[in-house]
Amino acid sequence: MLNWFHRLGSPKIFFEISGRWQVPLLFLSVLMLTGGAAWALLFVPPDYQQGDSVRIMYIHVPAAILAQSGYLMMAGAAAVFLIWRIKLADVAVKCIAPLGASITFLALVTGAIWGKPTWGTWWVWDARLTSTLVLFFLYIGVIALRSAMERQAGAGRACAILALVGVVNLPVIKFSVEWWYTLHQPASFSLTEKPTMPVEMWLPLLIMVVAYYLFFFAIWIMRIRNEILVREKSTDWVKQWLTVR
Amino acid sequence: MNLFIASVQRDLLVHFRHPSEVLNPLVFFIVVISLFPLGIGPEPGQLKEIAPGIVWVAALLATLMSMDSMFRSDFEDGSLEQVVLSEQSTFIFVLAKVVSHWLLSGLPLVLLMPLAALLLFLDEAGTWALTLSLLLVSPTLSLLGGIGAALTVGLPRGGLLVTILVMPLYVPVLVLATAMVQAAEAGSDTIGYVYWLLAILFGSVCLAPIATAAAVNVATDQ
Amino acid sequence: MANQMLQVRNAGCERDGRQLFEDLSFSLATGELLQIVGGNGSGKSTLLRVLLGLYTDCQGDINWSVDEAPLYLGHRLGIKQSLTVIENLRWFGVLREVPVSQDRIDEAVYKLGLTGFEDSLCAHLSEGQRKRVALGQFLIMDNPCWVMDEPFSAIDADGLSFLMAILQEHLDVNGAIIISTHQPITIDRPINTLALQ
Numbered sequence: 001m002l003n004w005f006h007r008l009g010s011p012k013i014f015f016e017i018s019g020r021w022q023v024p025l026l027f028l029s030v031l032m033l034t035g036g037a038a039w040a041l042l043f044v045p046p047d048y049q050q051g052d053s054v055r056i057m058y059i060h061v062p063a064a065i066l067a068q069s070g071y072l073m074m075a076g077a078a079a080v081f082l083i084w085r086i087k088l089a090d091v092a093v094k095c096i097a098p099l100g101a102s103i104t105f106l107a108l109v110t111g112a113i114w115g116k117p118t119w120g121t122w123w124v125w126d127a128r129l130t131s132t133l134v135l136f137f138l139y140i141g142v143i144a145l146r147s148a149m150e151r152q153a154g155a156g157r158a159c160a161i162l163a164l165v166g167v168v169n170l171p172v173i174k175f176s177v178e179w180w181y182t183l184h185q186p187a188s189f190s191l192t193e194k195p196t197m198p199v200e201m202w203l204p205l206l207i208m209v210v211a212y213y214l215f216f217f218a219i220w221i222m223r224i225r226n227e228i229l230v231r232e233k234s235t236d237w238v239k240q241w242l243t244v245r
Numbered sequence: 246m247n248l249f250i251a252s253v254q255r256d257l258l259v260h261f262r263h264p265s266e267v268l269n270p271l272v273f274f275i276v277v278i279s280l281f282p283l284g285i286g287p288e289p290g291q292l293k294e295i296a297p298g299i300v301w302v303a304a305l306l307a308t309l310m311s312m313d314s315m316f317r318s319d320f321e322d323g324s325l326e327q328v329v330l331s332e333q334s335t336f337i338f339v340l341a342k343v344v345s346h347w348l349l350s351g352l353p354l355v356l357l358m359p360l361a362a363l364l365l366f367l368d369e370a371g372t373w374a375l376t377l378s379l380l381l382v383s384p385t386l387s388l389l390g391g392i393g394a395a396l397t398v399g400l401p402r403g404g405l406l407v408t409i410l411v412m413p414l415y416v417p418v419l420v421l422a423t424a425m426v427q428a429a430e431a432g433s434d435t436i437g438y439v440y441w442l443l444a445i446l447f448g449s450v451c452l453a454p455i456a457t458a459a460a461v462n463v464a465t466d467q
Numbered sequence: 468m469a470n471q472m473l474q475v476r477n478a479g480c481e482r483d484g485r486q487l488f489e490d491l492s493f494s495l496a497t498g499e500l501l502q503i504v505g506g507n508g509s510g511k512s513t514l515l516r517v518l519l520g521l522y523t524d525c526q527g528d529i530n531w532s533v534d535e536a537p538l539y540l541g542h543r544l545g546i547k548q549s550l551t552v553i554e555n556l557r558w559f560g561v562l563r564e565v566p567v568s569q570d571r572i573d574e575a576v577y578k579l580g581l582t583g584f585e586d587s588l589c590a591h592l593s594e595g596q597r598k599r600v601a602l603g604q605f606l607i608m609d610n611p612c613w614v615m616d617e618p619f620s621a622i623d624a625d626g627l628s629f630l631m632a633i634l635q636e637h638l639d640v641n642g643a644i645i646i647s648t649h650q651p652i653t654i655d656r657p658i659n660t661l662a663l664q
Contacts, residue, residue: 176417323543
């Protein structure tokens, strides 16, 4: 098992294996995304409280979930890099940071749009949006550090340390922001309260969440493959692969 | 222990010979606070209400300004790599750096709290709470800021980047500390906040230097 | 009786896309001086840092058999401009957990030719004098292994002969030295040379 883990750490082997899975993964995820979105937009009944604007939930909630788990995955890759020094893990961290930031941004924008009909403003400092914003800053920090240190040898390790520091602080930040919000708005209506949803509502949500994950992995793998080609451009197998194209 | 004490002594000595590095962030702090009445209006009621937030944000910014000096000069003159080479505990060295940073920037900021409170019309209870909150939190600020300082020490314009990296980490203490001051102003008990802030402080003392020491090792690895 | 201090096998290092050196194997024993030569950018400084463990992105086996980490004079001197000569020397002792007596410091100051400057801030010294302060670490402690990166740069004629003298002295008491420099070294000992391209 550990052997497989180490084998996968080889850029060449990862490249070969991922090459086989990439297209099916992308295809499946796009299929699920369009299917789920169509279901959400057309077939889900409007919410008794929020009306049609609840449909944005199907874009926002998966994005919010992925924004957080994306950071956890980044921290996981960072830990792998620091502990086992597998260079591919560093590639994974480098590639996931902008992706995670983008999806966090999507969560922020859709969260704001969702709030507009309810609050009448394009932005509101509620617990969810605020902690998503801080999460966005954490991603930006990793990206900024990487780009500032691009030419330097220790860039990978520095970003990995930062990602781990962020992940340790993340629960503390979330908890404190949530507490802060209750302090200032005790009787608040939370958009993201989860009342028991009927099947017609949570099934498409589940599909969208899975679709988002698959799409996220597909794009992440694409980025990793690209980065592998860049980093290993002087090796024989890359030269061969490029001439075949 | 010898390394710890000698390192603190050394830092204090170096900074007493160059006091401007220590004074600048403090001046910055007062300047920032003074801008708010100019920007918002001199009405005491208005300023008093938002005073905890203003003072705290100004304190965070001033602290981040002073962060750059934690490791930069040691890095540039080669002292930092000598520490790493010496096989002594980088953790202890980092802790010593944090302590001297706190003595040189955190503590003076705490002493400036009454002045800030005066400028923004905080009452007595609020002033006490403000001072106490910064006293409890400023070591945490130095600890967490040290991580950012160590990560960016090799970079030419690391100063602004430290702010981006460390600000999210400051959110919990900002939220707690300002709430503590507001609670004191409202006349309620603040002991709960004190416990939380101490808990965060102890957690940071144990964990932050690990990350900072790792970052120091990365910085000297070239 | 020469004891082996350092054994290096197949050391290799790549930096910025260039292979600085590869498959280097050599050893260092007490009483030996290893001189590393090569043009600018050939990797001399990097090799020294690799040996000391200050640069870890490298391949190969590096085995030290010494009780304490070698003393290192790098490109960056490791002294603080805002401290005096004596304060800087004392700090070297603290770092290495070696108690250094006042006599030892006075002796070092004298040998370094810095008498009268002991309490001057290093910022007020010339570059050559600062280099001597950095060399002071080798005088105040009895560490068997010295690693020096271009110690002769910024040194005047007096300093040159002084440096040669302490190198000789150190080898005579069975110390070992690794030194990177183009300067021909005039000492009374065989010199092992390692040339980098």
